[in-house]
Amino acid sequence: MPLTRRGIAVLVVAVLLVxxxxxxxxxxxGALGVVLSGAVLAAVGLTSRGLRIDVRRSVYPDRVERGRPALARLQVSNPGGRRRAAFLATDTAGSVTRTVRVRGLLPGAEAIHHYELPTSVRGRLTIGPLIxxxxDPFELARSRLPTGETAxxxxHPRQLPARPLAGGHPRHHHEGVGTDDALRGSVDLQxxxxxxxxxxxxxxxxxxTARTGRLMVRDLADPQQRRFTVLLDTRARVRTDDGFEEAVDLTASLLCASARAGQHTRLITSSGLELPVxxxxxAVRRLLDELSELRQDGAPDGAVIPAQLSASRAVGGGLVVVTPDGAGLASLAWLRSRFPTIFVIVLTGPEGAATVEVAGARVLRAGDAEEAVRRWNEAIR
Incomplete structure (x- = not known):
């Protein structure tokens, strides 16, 4: 029975009066009890009737930077020949609920409502279903009707104005012999x-295309493009949640700057994730989508350098390691044969940290992502 708390209370009083x-x-x-019972029954009958309303919800933009505004647009129309009474519409965005009061509509009329969606937390949010x-006018009964699809x-993480790393072509030679077999030919199938x-x-x-039933394309890349790799330390509990968000913001800023500059760009995490684009x-969209769902995982005392980076045959370009303290990175000199340019960016957080030295790499220390990007831009100028 779709009775509200008020409706249940009125029904109990009605029964007691009878x-x-x-x-x-x-x-x-007894007559007063019958009247109240009739009012409750009328409210149930009124709210149990279907809502002949067309409702469409759209989200724009569907991708937004953390902290930037995103809106849902609710388009409501009355296709019938009778006036439709006002009703409520509730929508969910993750753990947040938004309620819109839709006014009564005349035959053929349309109303558009907007409401803000939460964007303070990075991630992939499911919007809906719309309810x-x-x-009834006395709020004795209520009906719920799920409608429409989810969105x-x-x-995405924040993007700060980082500069792409110039130089570091992918093909290097030692005594006249190419060191990267994967770069032979005019294009690479990524x-x-x-x-x-x-x-x-x-x-x-x-x-x-025949196997999946959808149009599929080859993602090709020119092997003469520069290469750039960011290794993000995602070991669990090695930083606070706020500290990890700063690290993801920094990673997104560096990777997207590289991808926009037309470079081969690769995201690697200490937990083993690898995304080359x-x-x-x-490529920028794929990187940001992946970073939106990235979480801290793996053992806190595990290795910072994942196995696939150690075993990778790809060489050239630059490598940036984003880590909170530099632990486990006493030396990266053994990677210089693959990456001629190596940076270690230590995000210390507001509490700061001791001086970090890593053999074979240039170390940049910063308290947050904004300071790290500023130091990065100065270092590669």
């Missing part, structure tokens, strides 16, 4: 992904 009127032979009390609530809001508007039709991958807007 019993008291019948037992004490007070017809006035329509119909309440997705990507809350990935096979779903087609998006603007992709070259000549890059369609027909076997993957070629440059361009699609």
């Amino acid at each position: 019993i008291a009127g019948s037992w004490g032979r007070y017809p006035l009390l 329509l609530h119909r309440v 997705t809001l990507w809350v 990935d096979v992904r779903e087609y998006v508007p603007g992709d070259e039709v000549r890059h369609l991958h027909w076997k993957a 070629s440059g361009g807007p699609q």
Whole structure:
């Protein structure tokens, strides 16, 4: 029974009045109980009728930087020939609930409502399902009607104005012999992904298209592009939640600057995640989507350098290690054969930390992401 708390209370009082009127032979009390019971039944009948309303919700933008505004647009129309009474619409965005009071609509009328979505926490938020609530004028009964589809809001990490690392071409030679077999040829096949508007039709991958039932394209990259790798220390409990958000913001700023500059860009985490992308807007989106869902994991005393970086045959370009204290990085000189330029950025947080020295790498110390980006831009100028 879709009764509200008020409706339940009125129904209990109505029953008691009917019993008291019948037992004490007070017809006035009995009549009042019948009236209240009828009011409750009428409220249930009114709210149980379907809502013949067209409701569409859209989210814009669907990808937003942490802390920037994002809105939901609720478009409500009355296609029927009768006036529709006002109702409530509730929408969920993660753990946050938004309620909109939709006014009554005349036949053929339309109303548009906007409400803000939470963007203070990085992640992938599911918006919806939208719930329509119909309440009688006395709020004795309420009906709930789920409607529409869910939407997705990507809350990306902040991007600060970092400069891309210039220099460091991917192909290096030692005594006239190339050191990276993977770079032979005019293009590298990086990935096979779903087609998006603007992709070259000549890059369609027909076997993957037939297998998946969706248009798939080859993601190709020029091996002569510069290379840039960021290794993010994601070991669990080695930093506070705020400190990890600063580290993710810094990582996003460096990677996106590199990808926008057209460089081969790779994200690696100490837990073993690896995401290589070629440059361009699609690469930036893939990196930010991945960083949106990144969490601290792995043992706090585990290795900072993952196995795939140690075993990687790819060479050239720059490597940046983002870590909170430099523990486990006494020397990176053994990586100089793969990366001619190595930086270690130590995000100490507001409490600061002791001086860190890493053999084979240049160390930058900063309290937060903004200071780290400023020091980075000065260092590569």
